Every structure is written in C-alpha cells, then in structure tokens.
Amino acid sequence: MHAAVITLMLMAQDNILLGCAVAVQSVKAFVYTSSATVVEGVAQHMASEDTRVKTEKSKCDDYAKSKALAETMVLQTNGTANMLTVCLRLPSTYGERDEQNIGEGIKAMRRNEHKLQVGDNTNLCEWLSAENAAQAHLLAVEALLAEHQQPKEIAERVAGEAFFVTDGEALPFWDHFRLIWRAAGDRTAESEVTKIPPLAIMSLAAIVETIYWIFTFGRTKPKAMRRDLLAFTFLERTFSIDKARKRLGYILKANRNAQVQAGVRWYLDQHFLGRDKGD
Numbered sequence: 001m002h003a004a005v006i007t008l009m010l011m012a013q014d015n016i017l018l019g020c021a022v023a024v025q026s027v028k029a030f031v032y033t034s035s036a037t038v039v040e041g042v043a044q045h046m047a048s049e050d051t052r053v054k055t056e057k058s059k060c061d062d063y064a065k066s067k068a069l070a071e072t073m074v075l076q077t078n079g080t081a082n083m084l085t086v087c088l089r090l091p092s093t094y095g096e097r098d099e100q101n102i103g104e105g106i107k108a109m110r111r112n113e114h115k116l117q118v119g120d121n122t123n124l125c126e127w128l129s130a131e132n133a134a135q136a137h138l139l140a141v142e143a144l145l146a147e148h149q150q151p152k153e154i155a156e157r158v159a160g161e162a163f164f165v166t167d168g169e170a171l172p173f174w175d176h177f178r179l180i181w182r183a184a185g186d187r188t189a190e191s192e193v194t195k196i197p198p199l200a201i202m203s204l205a206a207i208v209e210t211i212y213w214i215f216t217f218g219r220t221k222p223k224a225m226r227r228d229l230l231a232f233t234f235l236e237r238t239f240s241i242d243k244a245r246k247r248l249g250y251i252l253k254a255n256r257n258a259q260v261q262a263g264v265r266w267y268l269d270q271h272f273l274g275r276d277k278g279d
C-alpha cells in the first residue's frame with residue numbers, strides 16, 4: 001500500500017513515528033499536532049509564529065518541552081525523503097469525546113472549585129473546538145500535497161512551517177469554564193464566586209511546591225498547586241491566526257456554544273448516566 005498521507009495526532013512517540021514516516025519513503029505529508037505551549041513564556045499578547053520556541057534548556061513542564069522538541073524535529077525533517085511537514089500549534093481543545101478540557105472542567109465543578117476564581121477574569125485566552133482543529137489538519141494535508149505539485153514562494157509556503165490555530169475568538173479564562181459549567185447544569189451566580197488575588201495563590205503554591213520538593217526529594221510536583229499551571233488562569237494568552245488564515249485558508253466554522261453543549265452532554269452521558277461505553 002502506498003501510504004500517501006499520514007496525519008498523526010501524536011503525543012509521546014513523536015520521534016518514532018517521524019522516523020517510520022521517513023523510512024517508508026512513501027509518506028508525502030506529515031502533519032504534527034503541536035501545542036501553543038511550545039513558545040517561551042506564559043503571558044502572550046497576539047503572539048505570532050516568530051515567538052521564540054522552547055529548547056532543551058528551557059525551564060518548563062515536560063509536556064511543553066516534549067512538544068517543542070518534537071516540533072523542532074518535525075520541521076527539520078521537512079523535505080527529507082520527499083516528505084513535507086507542517087506543525088499546528090493548538091491551544092486547549094474542547095468538543096465531543098473530550099475527557100480533558102471539558103472532563104477536567106466538570107471534575108473541578110464536582111469538587112466545588114467552580115466557586116473559586118483566580119484573578120479578575122479579564123485575561124483573554126485562546127480555545128479551539130475539535131471541529132475547527134480537524135478542519136485545520138485537513139487544510140494542512142491538502143496544502144502539503146498541493147506543494148508537491150507546485151512549490152510555493154517563501155511567504156506563502158506551508159511546508160516546513162508552524163501555525164497557531166485557535167477559534168480566533170479569545171475568551172477570558174473563567175468564562176470558558178463557566179460555559180462548560182452552565183451546560184452541565186450549574187447556576188452559580190457571580191456573587192457566589194470567591195475571587196482569589198493571583199499573588200496570594202502564587203505564594204501559597206510556592207509553599208506547597210517547596211514542601212513537596214523537600215518531602216519527595218525533588219522527585220514529585222504537586223498536581224494542581226503549582227505556579228507554572230496557576231499562571232495560566234490569570235495571565236493573558238492570545239495568539240494570532242493570521243498566518244493560518246492566509247496560508248492554510250483556515251476559516252472559523254464551529255459554533256462554540258453548540259460544541260461545548262455537545263461535549264458536556266457526551267461527557268455526562270459517559271460518566272454519570274451509566275450508558276454503554278463505545279456508543
């Protein structure tokens with residue numbers, strides 16, 4: 001079989017899959033699902049693809065680092081064995097069959113954490129529906145195959161490039177989760193939400209991290225009370241999708257509310273209604 005196209009949503013085995021794709025010599029297009037976390041720094045204001053990418057030396061969590069290293073490898077492989085590559089940098093993605101963004105959101109609600117808010121919720125963040133994400137992947141494959149036929153000018157090419165892909169409609173961090181919580185039946189009023197100043201929670205996290213560090217000899221980090229994770233809740237983090245619009249022809253399709261509703265309904269069905277799995 002001639003594997004003309006392999007679109008891979010990869011996590012851990014990036015390197016192995018990249019090696020295989022090169023070795024078989026018949027893969028023409030390699031689309032890597034990267035992450036917006038590959039760029040240095042949490043706070044971002046309409047960051048473009050020129051933003052510096054993390055390296056081996058960066059101080060960051062393992063997920064961001066592995067995505068950054070994989071992305072760099074994938075882009076360096078562009079043009080090898082007649083294979084063109086592209087990286088799509090996604091922010092937190094939500095939709096049907098989503099255990100992560102929506103799943104973790106609902107779990108937080110069940111722990112009553114939806115009545116807490118870090119910061120004043122003016123910080124815009126990017127989100128991406130699974131439907132928009134899928135569209136971007138298909139456009140990327142098509143663009144690479146088209147470039148096999150006819151290479152593009154540097155300013156227009158897709159091969160060997162990275163792209164931010166988002167819903168193109170930033171939403172404050174807590175607003176996104178409130179959409180999920182409301183869809184899951186929550187009716188908490190704004191006045192019932194306790195607002196925690198970022199400095200207070202970051203100080204507390206610093207203490208918790210230190211205690212962990214001492215008692216686990218630096219081997220384990222706390223799961224939630226970590227400054228690197230908490231920073232995402234109160235800092236602006238926005239990315240420009242101009243490059244994706246211009247070069248991939250990416251247009252926004254999915255309706256956020258409908259996608260959140262569908263994702264929440266699916267999650268609740270799976271986890272709380274005892275319905276058949278695999279539905």
Ligand SMILES: *[C@@H]1O[C@H](CO)[C@@H](O)[C@H](O)[C@H]1NC(C)=O
Pocket residue numbers: 078079084151157159160161
């Ligand atoms: C990727 O490879 C193709 C084919 O060799 C080449 O035309 C294109 O310029 C490369 N992209 C980058 C960013 O170097």
